[in-house]
Amino acid sequence: MKAIAIDGLSKAYSDKLVFEDFSLRVERGEVVAILGPSGCGKSTLLRCIAGLERPDSGTVHIAGEIGMIFQEPRLFPWKTVRDNVAFAARNRAERARVDETIELVGLASAQDRLPKHLSGGMAQRAALARSLVRRPDVLLLDEPLAALDALRRLELGRALADILAAARTASILVTHDVDEAIALADRAIVLDAHPARVRLDLRVDPAARAGEPIAHDAQRTTLLRALGVERARPNPNSTTRSLAADNSDEFAS
Amino acid sequence: MRRSLRSSIRRRRVLPSLMLSRFGVPVALVVAWFVTTAAGIVKPYQFASPSAVLAELTDLASRGELWANVLASIERVGIGFGLALVLAVVIGAAVGSSRTAERAIDPTLQALRAVPSLAWVPLLLLWLGIGETAKVTLVAIGAFFPIYVALVTGIHGVDRKLIEVARLLGVRGVRLAASVLVPATLPTLLVGMRIGLTQAWLFLVAAELLGATKGLGFLLTDGQQTARTDEIFVAILLFAVCGKLSEVGLRAIERRAVGWADTVVTA
Numbered sequence: 441m442k443a444i445a446i447d448g449l450s451k452a453y454s455d456k457l458v459f460e461d462f463s464l465r466v467e468r469g470e471v472v473a474i475l476g477p478s479g480c481g482k483s484t485l486l487r488c489i490a491g492l493e494r495p496d497s498g499t500v501h502i503a504g505e506i507g508m509i510f511q512e513p514r515l516f517p518w519k520t521v522r523d524n525v526a527f528a529a530r531n532r533a534e535r536a537r538v539d540e541t542i543e544l545v546g547l548a549s550a551q552d553r554l555p556k557h558l559s560g561g562m563a564q565r566a567a568l569a570r571s572l573v574r575r576p577d578v579l580l581l582d583e584p585l586a587a588l589d590a591l592r593r594l595e596l597g598r599a600l601a602d603i604l605a606a607a608r609t610a611s612i613l614v615t616h617d618v619d620e621a622i623a624l625a626d627r628a629i630v631l632d633a634h635p636a637r638v639r640l641d642l643r644v645d646p647a648a649r650a651g652e653p654i655a656h657d658a659q660r661t662t663l664l665r666a667l668g669v670e671r672a673r674p675n676p677n678s679t680t681r682s683l684a685a686d687n688s689d690e691f692a693s
Numbered sequence: 694m695r696r697s698l699r700s701s702i703r704r705r706r707v708l709p710s711l712m713l714s715r716f717g718v719p720v721a722l723v724v725a726w727f728v729t730t731a732a733g734i735v736k737p738y739q740f741a742s743p744s745a746v747l748a749e750l751t752d753l754a755s756r757g758e759l760w761a762n763v764l765a766s767i768e769r770v771g772i773g774f775g776l777a778l779v780l781a782v783v784i785g786a787a788v789g790s791s792r793t794a795e796r797a798i799d800p801t802l803q804a805l806r807a808v809p810s811l812a813w814v815p816l817l818l819l820w821l822g823i824g825e826t827a828k829v830t831l832v833a834i835g836a837f838f839p840i841y842v843a844l845v846t847g848i849h850g851v852d853r854k855l856i857e858v859a860r861l862l863g864v865r866g867v868r869l870a871a872s873v874l875v876p877a878t879l880p881t882l883l884v885g886m887r888i889g890l891t892q893a894w895l896f897l898v899a900a901e902l903l904g905a906t907k908g909l910g911f912l913l914t915d916g917q918q919t920a921r922t923d924e925i926f927v928a929i930l931l932f933a934v935c936g937k938l939s940e941v942g943l944r945a946i947e948r949r950a951v952g953w954a955d956t957v958v959t960a
Contacts, residue, residue, distance in 0.1 A: 514858045518876045518953040
């Protein structure tokens with residue numbers, strides 16, 4: 441059975457058709473990146489899958505628990521990091537996992553801090569820990585790195601790659617960053633806007649993911665073409681690219 | 694090391710000028726007060742001297758009247774404010790969280806709020822006489838609206854994104870209210886309570902001026918009728934102290950309860 445099965449999903453806002461008859465399957469342990477121009481309905485799609493929004497028609501089947509993180513950390517400002525993470529724990533087993541989850545995201549030394557004393561990257565790690573406490577079967581990531589500066593993106597991106605690989609969850613990553621998609625995803629889907637349709641469904645070349653330059657550039661070009669970006673040259677300022685190039689790092693532990 | 698030395702030098706030099714700018718005006722006023730009254734420029738029944746005010750204060754204190762009057766006022770403010778708080782929280786929570794309740798109740802309350810609250814005085818006197826009930830009711834009317842408005846604004850302003858996170862985690866109903874809505878609303882509510890408490894003291898003066906046999910407002914009217922400005926000044930002084938103390942108390946609660954807030958709300 442698939443971890444995520446979406447069939448014939450449609451959603452419209454008053455006069456605007458967001459997506460129509462949209463279907464998608466995601467395997468257990470598979471990471472699918474969804475790319476598309478802003479306003480193409482990526483986030484709405486994710487919100488429909490999460491049950492935060494009701495689609496007009498179609499079905500969403502999720503095998504098990506959902507975890508979700510957003511562009512903003514959305515931490516409860518009156519709770520410490522630890523209490524924010526523990527908020528997601530429902531039973532003794534999940535409460536027992538709070539400490540190891542905080543350690544997994546590298547926040548053990550900051551667990552008693554309030555969100556106002558966290559950097560953007562740390563806050564996003566805390567949010568990630570909160571969504572991982574229940575050991576979700578499906579992880580929905582709505583541009584989780586978009587609000588971070590270049591260095592934090594690189595750092596958290598690496599941590600995210602390791603965590604996703606270790607957790608074996610089915611994940612959908614909404615992003616507008618091609619390099620992020622190549623570095624983190626097994627599959628990259630490019631959507632058209634209004635209504636969102638699958639323009640390209642690309643299996644990411646493991647060599648590209650590992651940072652092999654020629655393979656990486658080839659995938660990059662394919663994705664950028666599909667996105668309608670003309671200048672399809674590698675971006676020398678890209679940080680997420682080196683994310684894949686250098687896999688051995690301090691977050692692997 | 695060097696830096697701490699330098700900063701301590703700077704602090705020593707800054708301190709006197711800081712003291713001057715902070716306390717210069719009040720000290721000058723008191724000195725001017727003392728000089729004008731001591732030189733007989735103004736008559737004692739127009740402007741009692743600082744020493745006369747101090748004497749009146751110790752006199753009232755020794756006769757036990759000081760405490761009796763202060764306590765009477767504090768009691769009225771306490772009961773009126775408490776009543777206003779309970780009503781404002783119950784009604785405000787309903788209006789803030791339910792569209793139906795908002796449509797049904799809020800316009801009426803907004804209309805009542807537009808009435809300057811002292812306009813209710815004649816009605817209150819007719820309905821409730823000049824006893825404690827009328828005074829406490831007037832204080833409650835004064836304190837109610839700031840708390841109510843703050844609470845409704847606070848509930849409407851709760852970050853929907855945080856509610857969404859809780860809903861995603863399956864947190865609903867009472868637990869959602871207790872773990873998300875209440876803490877998120879608390880900062881605004883506390884600001885409303887602080888304004889409400891100031892209003893409570895304001896309306897207490899009005900209530901006690903209308904006829905009271907004890908209380909700080911009674912000291913005011915008594916001083917006026919007997920042309921004793923020292924008594925009036927004592928009452929004014931005590932109002933200032935009580936108002937300041939209650940505000941400091943609420944601010945302390947605020948710091949403890951909502952120290953997590955990223956922005957310090959001052960109003």
